[in-house]
Amino acid sequence: MLESALLESVPDSLFIAGDWVAAESGRTLEVFDPATGDVLKSIADAGPTDGIRALDAAVAAALEWAATAPRVRGELLRGAFDLLQQRKDEVALLMTLEMGKPLAESAGEVAYGGEFLRWFSEEAVRISGRYGRNPEGTGHMLVSQRPVGPAFLITPWNFPLAMATRKIAPALAAGCTVVIKPAELTPLTTLYLARIFSEVGLPAGVLNVITTSSSAEVSAPIIADSRLRKLSFTGSTGVGRVLMKQASDNVLRTSMELGGNAPFLVFEDADLDKSVDGALAAKFRNTGQACTAANRFLVHRSVADEFVRRVAERVTEFRLGRGTEPGVTVGPLINACAVDKADTLVQDAVARGAAVVVGGRRPARTGSFYEPTVVTGVQPGSDILREEIFGPVLAIVVFDDEDEAVSLANDTEYGLVSYVFTESLDRGQRMIDRLDTGMMGLNVGVISNAAAPFGGVKQSGLGREGGAEGIHEYLSPKYTLIPS
Structure with missing residues (x-):
């Protein structure tokens, strides 16, 4: 009974511009329990037009969110952390149902994944630049940090909560708006996380969630859109190579956490x-x-x-x-x-x-x-x-x-x-x-x-997630010369 009530509480729609909406195609996809093969829930199955709708919402919210005070951004992340802790048992059970890991490990993931919300709530107010006289003595150099812009985040199925918070939290802390596409196999945890963000008052359009069984078909037009400025992907090296080629057309900032051995x-x-x-x-x-x-x-x-x-x-x-x-x-x-x-x-x-x-x-x-x-x-x-x-x-x-x-x-x-x-x-x-x-x-x-930089070298990827380094994946330094 507890499982059915929990699954009923998970949204079955796309989350776009602060609203839960159906896929324009009317399609749905089924999420299965890997331990039994049973269907857990049917949810919206986004198509390419839904992906662009989500990007539209992220773009529309971008300027206002970038201008939002760092303390406000941090408090919203902290609010999501607090609410996640209140519902840790429900989220752990949900992950176990859709991914299969033992409940004790799911509880550990709630603790680990939640730490990214708490860590980057604190990092939001520590974004810093530098100011100093140039070597020639002709002026002063001001280096400031600006949010990169709308970001597209693609997460894998194996850590449904932690992979989402590890990307969402630094993006929001830096002042970037987000479209996130969770894996087809384990999308329910991300939908539940979006519900948490909605409940703590995250402004409409700052976080958008699209679930789909047609990942390549939905992702390609988003990546090709010149309004997108950042792509972060966790998954196989083969898929990462394809995405990097697509991202090169618009010279997107990319973070790639790829395969391991x-x-x-x-x-x-x-x-x-x-x-x-x-x-x-x-x-x-x-x-x-x-x-x-x-x-x-x-x-x-x-x-x-x-x-x-x-x-x-x-x-x-x-x-x-x-x-x-x-x-x-x-x-x-x-x-x-x-x-x-x-x-x-x-x-x-x-x-x-x-x-x-x-x-x-x-x-x-x-x-x-x-x-x-x-x-x-x-x-x-x-x-x-x-x-x-x-x-x-x-x-x-x-x-x-x-x-x-x-x-x-x-x-x-x-x-x-x-x-x-x-x-x-x-x-x-x-x-x-x-x-x-x-x-x-x-x-x-x-x-x-969460306090350490996560990432690899060679064909294991580019960039780092977590730690003081993680927020810089979503920031762009700007240099200004002020003459003396």
Whole structure:
């Protein structure tokens, strides 16, 4: 009964110019529970004209919102944070229903995602410039910050709240208006978040939400419109490349948080208790469906057997099931395609000589589930070492020395995050310098924090989200010379 009442409270329309409106086509899309395959809710399915309507609203509200006092912008974000905390149980349940993660993890996402609202409510009043005499002594230089302008935000399905707040909050704090398009698979949380913003009094047109099953068709005309000034995308590298090409026509400011292939290095001097705890957190959080999930576990030969034994022992204790069930620690994958991918990668690794220690099967139950899996002895050339797994599969490779570990870790086109476990401070510092990633966890398996800059290098993306750096993605510096 609680689930049905919650789903009833989620808007089923597009949010444009402060109103809940139907798609002009009259189309709807269905949102499914990945644990059961049941339809959760039917909602509006936007077409290209709806996307332009949303951009129209953002453009119409842009000047007034940019001129709104930073304190007012900050207080509205803080109000949304406070209301989110009041409704944290409802939002956590909603995420579990549409995405599948266990309730405890959804509660953690509410806390994490909410922090972006609180952090950027505080950053809104700290936007600063500089003033000083020029070197020639002929005048004074004034550097101020202006909002970039209307922004189009495209979010993925795996963290329905945090990916929305991580983009919306800095944009609004900077004075930009927004059109956000959540993923087709998990749009309900973003609709509920828009309702929260509406209830705290966010002016009409500042935030607009379009849900659609035709992402490319709806996004292309928005990106092609010269009134849009900013594009932020989180998703696959392949789609990111396409969007960057489209954005180049109007020279849009872009932020791209793309794919990952995170190495997890366990050196011979590592604390194995810490390493195992970190490995389980870095791999199995969100059922492995995170761009920050550890993808390749590189373990020194001298500790590999013991590491495998301890990890396998812990993984056998996991409980697979629907995220709303008590005691469940691993939920479903998002859909059948994700299950197929995980299984294909495991079978390829086994065919090349790897051994499955735990799991490696599709359980005989309804829903898109895959058993938590540990694979050891993974051989060079295996697809599982090159592709982002996005599932509950822990793949282990053995190394013999530090140089080999670094070479293996950097042998990828991606560079989002790395994890290093060592008790040597000198080695830890060397890894900070030598690993080609935008982020690193040293003796820790979860690193994301609203106060820290999130982002990668190489084909893992451009720009940063979160931290003091995050708001600058939505600001443009303006230099003025004032003669003496």
